[in-house]
Amino acid sequence: MIVAGQSQSAYFLEEDIPNTERSHTLSVLVDNEPGVLARIVGLFSGRGYNIESLTVSEVEHEKHLSRITIVTTGKPPVVTQIMHQIGRLIPVHRVTNLTWLGETIERELALVKVAGKGEIRDDALRLAQAFNARIVDATLESYVFEITGTPSDIDRFVSLMTNCGLVEVARTGLAAVGRGKIGM
Template identity: 80%
Template sequence: MIVAGQSQSAYFLEEATNVSETHTLSVLVDNEPGVLARVIGLFSGRGYNIESLTVSEVEHEKHLSRITVVTTGTPQVILQIMHQLARLVPVHRVVNLTRMGEAIERELALVKVIGKGEHRVEALRLAQAFSARTVDATLESFVFEMTGTPADIDRFINLMTECGRVEVARTGLAALSRGAEIM
């Protein structure tokens, strides 16, 4: 934080811009073979990590798909990724949802829990507290479906460890900007 009347050295400012941040990028692309491979190739070829990736056709008539990518890097790296994505031929638009403000972010998770007795009761109680749905139940196991923010899903998964969590499947992040701004 810079306070009026205090001077900061240029070294301090340079150091602050080298901090790695997590960003959610939304990329509107033509829905055609090889587009996803080209986008992923851009990340892998330059050593950028993809933390989450979600792809789906969003406009069937126009054959457009939306790719939502969560990645981490310094502000300069994120800007470089956006510029490189925008140069790919099938890409129509690249938006940094993180820079636009608080985006609406949701993810779906399936969590399998195996347990008996108190562990079963506790798993059901936690699922109810997190508004998770029971989508499969046997005498020895449950599969819960939960939709929410990645942080809420992380908390749910971690708590289910004590109840006998054995398996997890996650969809990846789906995100939209708030308000009237559109892609």
């Protein structure tokens, strides 16, 4: 089942969706079985489109269903075509473009390692407090912070930490759900 607006045509564009390249968050509900992710990713790579973020996790253990959240950039007709092609795969139950649904709740988790001493170390702690980042590891020479937020919040935090001795960043990828009753 494809959820991409009113029409199911690959060439349909809603009037309020501009025909410009932009970021799209797709949510795909699939059977949890080997090879499904490779086939879905293959649809993107076969057409030369980049996946900016990809997260996968089992969401219904009893039914063996997993949710794949994909962030990509493209024009609406291309994204719609990819959605329809994903939807035709046998183990796919539903494809939803969360971007087209309107308001979504998006979060990402990052671990950020910062090394420094003295005043730089104090600056890193103050910034972490301002962003509600949690210290998950501390030594005399470094901190590892855990931060959860929107991708833009994490980007800002990482950017500010470069001045405090940023060493390493690990990000989980985007998790997203639609607001209200609509969702997946």
